[in-house]
Amino acid sequence: MRHGKKDNHLGRTASHRKAMLSNMASSLIIHKRIETTLAKAKELRGYVEPLLTKAKEDTTHNRRVVFSYLNDKESVKELFGNVSDKIANRPGGYTRIIKLGNRLGDAAEVAMIELVDFNDALLLANADKPAKTRRSRRGGKKAAAPAAEVVAEGDDLKKIEGVGPKIADILTEGGIATFAQLAASTPEAIQELLEKAGPQYNAHSPATWPAQAQLAADGKWDELKKLQDELDGGRETDTASE
Numbered sequence: 001m002r003h004g005k006k007d008n009h010l011g012r013t014a015s016h017r018k019a020m021l022s023n024m025a026s027s028l029i030i031h032k033r034i035e036t037t038l039a040k041a042k043e044l045r046g047y048v049e050p051l052l053t054k055a056k057e058d059t060t061h062n063r064r065v066v067f068s069y070l071n072d073k074e075s076v077k078e079l080f081g082n083v084s085d086k087i088a089n090r091p092g093g094y095t096r097i098i099k100l101g102n103r104l105g106d107a108a109e110v111a112m113i114e115l116v117d118f119n120d121a122l123l124l125a126n127a128d129k130p131a132k133t134r135r136s137r138r139g140g141k142k143a144a145a146p147a148a149e150v151v152a153e154g155d156d157l158k159k160i161e162g163v164g165p166k167i168a169d170i171l172t173e174g175g176i177a178t179f180a181q182l183a184a185s186t187p188e189a190i191q192e193l194l195e196k197a198g199p200q201y202n203a204h205s206p207a208t209w210p211a212q213a214q215l216a217a218d219g220k221w222d223e224l225k226k227l228q229d230e231l232d233g234g235r236e237t238d239t240a241s242e
Contacts, residue, residue: 008043021047026075028095029083033114041097041113045217052094055084086117096221099228101164112159119221155179159224160212162204162234170197205235 010017020040025048027034033227036044054062058080067076087094093116102111106139148151155178157168174193182190190206210230230237 008039009044010039016074019023022069023073024074025051026070028113028115029070029075029079032118033112035100035110035112037103038097038099038109038111041111044113045095045097049092049094051079052083052087053092055079056088058084075118076176078169083118084116090117096225098159098221098225100158101160101162102233104164104166116221157182157213159216160234161228161231162206162209167201167204170194170201179213179217183210183217185210208234208236 010020010141012020019082021044023035024036024040024044028048029046031143041173046067051066054066063076063080066079067073069183070076070079074174096114096116096119098112102108102113103110157163157171157177157179158165160182163171170193171177171182171190176185176193187206194206196202208227212224212227212234215227
C-alpha cells in the first residue's frame with residue numbers, strides 16, 4: 001500500500017524510473033529546455049532542482065553527489081561551469097513548466113520544462129536561425145511558411161495552453177504567427193479559423209488564448225504559468241471563473 005507516498009512511479013520500476021529521470025535531467029541541463037509529458041515534467045522538477053541547489057557550492061563532495069544522480073560527465077561539467085553562475089542569486093524555483101496541450105494519438109498532456117534563467121538567452125540565440133520551410137505535398141518543393149519572415153523562433157504558439165502543433169500551423173497560415181498577433185485577435189476570429197480547418201477542431205475553445213498570448217508577449221511567464229494552472233486544456237474551470 002502507498003501509505004501517504006506521493007511519488008508518481010510513472011508506470012515503471014524503481015530502477016527504470018531513476019534511469020529515465022537521470023537522462024532527462026542531463027538533457028535539461030545541457031539543452032536548457034525539453035518537451036515531455038506533464039507528469040514526467042513534474043517529477044523531473046522534483047528530481048533536478050535539488051541538484052541545481054547543490055551546484056551553487058562547487059566542492060568535490062557536491063560534484064560527486066550530483067554525478068551519482070546524473071551519471072554523465074558533460075552535464076555535471078555544464079552544471080557547475082555555466083548553470084551554477086546563472087542561478088547563483090536565485091533562492092529556488094530554477095525551472096518553469098509550460099503546458100503545451102494534448103498529444104495526438106494518446107491525448108497525453110504535453111508540457112515544456114525549461115531553466116528559467118536561460119529563457120531570454122535561448123530566444124536571442126534562436127532569433128538568428130534561418131526560417132523554417134515546409135515541404136509541398138505535390139511537387140516535393142519547399143515553400144516558405146506564411147509569415148516566417150517576421151516570426152521570431154521564440155514565438156512558439158504551442159506555449160499557449162490549448163494550442164498544439166496542428167493548431168499552431170493553422171494559426172500561422174491564418175496570419176497569426178506571434179504572441180502579439182494572437183493577443184490582438186478575438187476568440188471569434190480564432191474560432192473561425194479553426195472551423196475552416198475542419199470539424200475536428202470545433203471542440204477547441206480559444207476564449208483564453210488572447211489573454212495567455214498577451215502575458216507571453218509581455219514576458220510575464222510566471223503570471224502565464226499561474227493562469228495556466230487554473231485552466232483545463234485551455235478552458236476556464238468553474239474555480240477560475242469564480
